[in-house]
Amino acid sequence: MRALIPWRLSVLAILAILWVLVLFPSSAHAHVGSPNVFFEGSAGPWPVRIIVRPPAVIPGLAEIAVRVKEGSPARIQVQPVQWKAGLKGAPPPDEARPVRGDQGLWSGQLWIMTAGSYSVRVKIDGPAGEGVAVVPVAAVRTRTLGMQRTMSLVLAGLGLLLVAGAVTLVGAAVRESVLPPGEEPDLRRRRWARATVVGAAILLTLAVLGGRKWWASVDAEARENLYQPLHIATAARRAGDGRLLSLVIDDPRWHEGDHSPLTSDHGKLMHLFLLREPALDTLAHLHPVPEDESQDRFEVSLPRPLPAGRYRLYADIVEETGFAETLTSTVDVPSLTRGIPAEGPIGPRPDPDDSWRTGGAGDGALEGGFAMTWEHDAQPLRANRETELRFAVRDASGQPAALEPYMGMLSHAVISRDDGKVFVHLHPVGSFSMAAQEAFEREGDNMPGMDHGMSGMSGITTNEISFPYEFPQPGHYRLWVQVKSAGAVRTGVFDADVRP
Amino acid sequence: MESITPFPKTATHPRAARATTLPWTVATMLLGSTSIIVGLIWDISWHMTIGRDTFWTPAHMAVYLGGVLAGLSGGWLALHTTFAGTADERAVTVRFWGFRAPLGAWVAIWGALAMLTSAPFDDWWHSAYGLDVKIISPPHMVLAAGMIAIQIGAMLLVLALQNRAAAGETGGESRVLGTAFLYAAGVVLLMLASVLMEDSYPNAQHGAHFYRASCLVYPVLLAAVARASRLRWAATKTALFYTVLSLAMVWILPLFPAQPKLAPINLPLDHMAAPLFPLLLIVPACTIDLILQRRSGTGARRARWWTAPLLATAFLALFLAVQWPFSKFLLSPAAQNAVFAGDRHWDYSRVPGDWMTQYWHKNRPPMTPRAAGAAWLIAAVSAQVGLGLGAWMARVQR
DSSP states (O other): OOOOOHHHHHHHHHHHHHHHHHSOOOOOOOOOSOOOEEEEEEETTEEEEEEEEOOSSSSEEEEEEEEEOSSOOSEEEEEEEETTTTGGGOOOOEEEEEOTTSTTEEEEEEEEOSSEEEEEEEEEEETTEEEEEEEEEEEOOOOOOOOOHHHHHHHHHHHHHHHHHHHHHHHHHHHHTTSOTTOOOOHHHHHHHHHHHHHHHHHHHHHHHHHHHHHHHHHHHHHHTSOOOOOEEEEEEEEBTEEEEEEEEOOGGGGSTTOOOEEOBTTBSOEEEEEETTTTOEEEEEOOEESSTTOOEEEEEEOTTOOSEEEEEEEEEEETTSOEEEEEEEEEEOOOOOSSOBOSOOOSOOOTTOEEEESOOOSSBOGGGOEEEEOOOSSOEETTOEEEEEEEEEOTTSSBOOOBOBTTBSOEEEEEETTSSOEEEEBTTBSSOHHHHHHHHHTTOOOTTEEOSOTTOTTOOOSEEEEEEEOSSOEEEEEEEEEEETTEEEEEEEEEEEEO | OGGGSSSOOOTTOGGGGSOSSOOHHHHHHHHHHHHHHHHHHHHHHHHHHTOOOOTTOHHHHHHHHHHHHHHHHHHHHHHIIIIIOOHHHHHTOEEETTEEEOHHHHHHHHHHHHHHHHHHHHHHHHHHHOTTSOSSOHHHHHHHHHHHHHHHHHHHHHHHHHHHSOTTOOSHHHHHHHHHHHHHHHHHHHHHHHHTGGGOOGGGTTBHHHHHHHHHHHHHHHHHHHHHOSSTTHHHHHHHHHHHHHHHHHHHGGGSBOOOOSSOOSSOOSBOOOOOOOOOTHHHHHHHHHHHBOSSSSSBOOOOTTHHHHHHHHHHHHHHHHHHHHHHHHHSGGGOSTTTOTTSOOOTTOOOSGGGGSOOOTTSOBOOHHHHHHHHHHHHHHHHHHHHHHHHHHHOOO
C-alpha cells in the first residue's frame, strides 16, 4: 500500500475541516412546563392511574403507563384518537404489556402523528369486566434535539470516509477504468486524474455545504414550528372603587387555522391564576369573562385584598376540539384607589367561584381556623418520579372537615416552580382538562363502562384528597391546594424541594 | 469453471473475456440492486398503508438484503483480487487506497457504506424532527445515494464485461451481458423515478416542476445508456425494464391485505397502496435511440454539437405529448381500477376529496412556454452530460 502523497493529504485535510464545520451542534432546548398528563379514576370496574407522556417531537411516540390499583386485568389496550379523525379514523388499538417487577403497572406506546388535540383511550379487560378511560392529550412540538458528541463524531467520521471515498472513486475512474486490461496509466492520465479529483472534491464540498444549508433550514423550520401558546396582552387598572384586569388574545393565529372557539371547563371559559412575584406570596384563582362572542377580550374584577405588585399570569383555556393550553404573561396590579373612585366602566361582577390566598407557605393554616396537613413520608421528592400528593383537612375544632365540590372538583391544586418555568393546575382526577374529555365524549368517543374520572365525587364524605403527579424538573416548588368546606373556599400553601 | 470464478480472466485467455454466463459476483450485485428497488417501493407502500414500521419489516429486509449482497460481493471481489487475485484478475481492476477491484465493485462498496451511514443519521433525524415528516430529507438522500451507487456499481460491473467482450459483436455471449447492462440501467431508472415520486403524481403532471425534474433526471441516463450499450434500442429496452418492474409493483402490491395502524386514518385502506403508474418514458426513450443509433449496425454515432439539443427537444416534446394527455386519463374514472391504480396510490392520512382527481395548481408554477423553455434547457444540459458519461461508459474496461 502506497503512502498518501502530500497533495492527496491536503485534499483530505480540507475536506475534514469542512466536514467538521458541517456538523454544527444545535443546542438542546429544555422544554418548559409539565407536559405529562395524569389521570386518576377508573375505567369501568378498574380503579386506575394513567400517565401519558407525550412526545416532544411530532410525529413521535407517546408513552402510556397504566397502573391498575385493584385486580388483575387480562388485557389492556391503548389507542390514539385524533380530534378531527375521531374514533372512526383511529388505528386499531395496541396492546399494553405488564411491566416486570412492578405489580399492576402496564405500559404501552402510541404514535402521535400530528400536532393538536388527541385522546388516548385505555381499554381494560379482565375478570371484573370491561372498562374504558379517555385521557385527552394536547400534542405539541416542544423541542428540537441536539446531537451527542459521540454521535456527531461517528457521523462526521463516516461522512468524511464517504466524501474521501467518492473523491477517490472519481480519481480511479479517470485514471484506470478505461485502460485495456493490464495497462498502467501514463503520466498524462495521472495528471488528469488528479485534476478531476480536485474538481470532484470541490463539487462534493459544495454539495455538502448545500446539504448543511438544507439541514439548517429544516432545523430552523422545526424551531419555528415549536409550540408557542397564543400571545396575550394584559393590563390591570383602577375601575370604580376596585380594579379591573383585562386580557386580550392578540395573537393573529387565534382566529385562523387550527384554533376553534373556547369551551367551558368546570363551567368557566377561562381559569386565570395570578402568582405575585417574586416571593409567590399571593395566589388568585379567577374566572374572566369574554366581552363578546369573538372571545378576544376578557375582563375580571380583581379581589380587593389582592396586594399591588407584579404578578405572573397563567390562563387555562380549552378549545372545542379539546385542545387545552395555558397562556402566560405578567401584569402589574395597581394599589386600590383611595378616596374618589376612578372613572370608566367598572367591569363584570366578580365570579362567586373566584378565590385567593395571600401569604407564603405556613404550617398549613387555612382560612377560618381550618387546617390542612400534607401527608407525605420521609422519602424526598424526586423529579420524574410518579408520586401522590395527599392532604387532609380539619376544621377549627380539629375534626375532619367535610369537603364540598368546588367547581365540580373535590379540590384544585396549583403547583409552580419558583422561577415560573413550571406551572400546572391539578385535580384529584389528574391534570387533564375535563372540558377536553367532554369534547371527546361529544364526538362519540364514548363507550359503555367509560369513566369520566369523577368517581368518588358523588356522595363523598372525606376530608382527604390526593393528586397524582410527577414533578418534571428538580427545584423549589410552591403548592396551593384549594378545597371548599363549610361554604367557603380555603387554600393551603406548601413548599417542596424536588431533587434530581 | 467460469461460472464460479469471481471475475472472468482476460489477458492470457482472450476468449475468457467473453463470459458465457454472468459471473456470480455480477449476478449477486444485480440481485442486490433489484432487491433494493423492490424493498424501497414496498417500503413506501408500507408507509402509505400501514404507517408504522419497525427495523424488521419485510420491506426493510429486502433493502438490507440488497445492501448486504452488494457490499459483500463487492467486498469479496476487493479482498480476493487484492490478496489472492491472479495477475489476470488484477489486470482488470482499479486501485483504491492500495486495494484492487473492478470500479463497479468500489462504487457498490461505497453505496453500502453510505446506506450504513444513513441508518444512525436517519434515526437521529427522526428523534430530532419527527418520523419521516418528508421523504426527501438529508439522511434519506444519503440512503438514496447509497442505493443508487449500488445500482450504478452493478451497472458498471456488467458494463466492463460487456466492453471487454469483443467490441461490436452482437451474437449470443455479449447479448447476455448487453441485456444485463440494460436491466441494471432500468433499475437505476426506476430508482430515480422513485426518488421523484412526490413530484410525479398524475395531478402534478400539468405543472412546470414535474417537467423540470423529469428533464433533469431522465435524459442523462437514457442518453448515457443509448451511447454505452452495444445493443440496438438500448434506451427503449432500459425504459421497458423500468416499465415492467414498475407495473409488477403496481399490480402485485395491492393484492396484499393491510390496515393502517396510525391515527388519523382519513382514508380507510384494506390493501397495500400501489406505487404510481409508470411514466411513459418508453416513448421519448425510443426517440433517443432513433437519434443516436447508426443507421447500419449497432453502437452509437459520434455526438455532434447539436446532438444534445436535439435529444432535449425530442425528449421534452414527446414526453409532453404522451404524459400530458395520459395524466388526464389517469385522473379520470377510467383509470380507477386495478390496472392503472389511479385511485390506489393515496395514503391513509389523505382526506378524500375532489383534489384527488384534479390537477394541483395551488403553490405550483404552471407549465408556461417560459417554463417549457427552462425545462428544455435543463434537458439539453442533462443530455449533454449523459452523452459524455455514455462515451466514457462505452470505454470502461475495468
